[in-house]
Amino acid sequence: MKKFAIALLCATLLFSSFSAFAWGPEGHDVVAAIAEKHLTKxxxxxxxxxxxxxxxxxxSSWMDSIQNSPYWEDGYNKTKTWHYGNVDKGLTYQTMQKNPDGDVVTGLEFLTRELTENYDNLTDSMRVDYVKMIVHMVGDMHCPMHAGRLSDRGGNGMKVRWFGQNTNLHSVWDSKMINSARKWGYIEWVEQLDRTDKKFKKSVMRGTYEEWFNDTVKYAAALYDYVENLGTENPNLSYQYVYDFSDLLENRLLVGGYRLAYVLNTIFG
Ligand SMILES: [Zn+2]
Incomplete structure (x- = not known):
């Protein structure tokens, strides 16, 4: 019993030690590592x-880590809202209330356009920064709660417990799910996930940012439904939740990786 209590304490400390930021570094690393394998020469x-x-x-996480630096404040302050889009219940990208500062869709469209149609007019540092942003933002776009509701700030206001610890649904999907599902580094994640056939790859390595974002809207809606259907205030999510949603987690990492490769191949291939 004592052993169990210690294990539980360790697990609790581990699960509570990650703060909320997009996919945590691990998720972004997995997405980028899958993409890297599918780049054209x-x-x-x-x-x-x-x-x-x-x-x-x-x-892959540069855009999260740099955003409070003076460099960012000076040049890229307008990109702070580009990690997500907030979509209230029943709405889509087309019908949601648009953020005047932009969102992950308009941000990615802008960066892609600049790197394709305006490349010659960009400075070297802008080219590099834009690539780093795209690498991060395609990952964010596939993180389900980055299409959470406006009314609760993308699930930040949706209170839940994670293995007993108070948190929120946004934070669960940024880092707690991936860090609880497996104790793998990004290399192991890639080895285990990137095993699909050509047909699957072909089916996801196409489409537009808007279409991809609307996929994420649907996944976010399902995650809200699940919590709301539990019918309890501040429900405790734990092993069963990890089990129920591991397929979704794996799908989002894999599809995000393939699509990041598709974007970079389209720009540079
Ligand atoms: Zn982010």
């Missing part, structure tokens, strides 16, 4: 040159 070479030999995995 030409795209890989262009990215190697731009990023000075560092990989897209190295920079």
């Amino acid at each position: 030409k795209a890989k070479k262009a990215l190697d040159e731009l990023l000075g030999g560092k990989s897209i995995i190295y920079y």
Whole structure:
């Protein structure tokens, strides 16, 4: 019994030690690492040159970590809302209330357009920054609660407990799910997830940012429904939840990775 209590304490400490930021670093690393495996040779070479030999995995969480720095405040303050879109119940990207500062869809559209149609007019540092942002934002776009409701700030106001600890649904999906589901590093995640056939890859490596975002809206809606159907205030989510939603977690990481490759191949391939 004592052993069990200690194990529980360790698990609780572990699960509560991650703060809310998009997919946590692990999720972004997995998405970027899957993408890296599916880059065309030409795209890989262009990215190697731009990023000075560092990989897209190295920079996958850069946009989260830099956003409070003076560099960011000066040049990119307008991008603070570009990690997500907030969609109230029953709405889609087309019908949701748009944020005047932009969202993950308009942000990605802008960056992609700049890197394709306006490349020659960008400075080197802008090219590099835009690539790093795209790597991060395609990951965020596939994180289900990044299409959460406006009324509760993307699930930040949806109170739940995670293995007994008070948290919210946004934070569960940013990092708690991935860190609880497995104790893998990104390499193990990639090895285990990236095993699908060509047909599946082809079916997801297409489409538009709006369509991809609307997929995320549907997943977010299902996650809200699940919690609301439990019918209890501040419900405790634990092993059963991890079991029930592991498929969704894996799908979002994998599809996000394939689509990031598709975007980078389209720009640089
Ligand atoms: Zn983010």
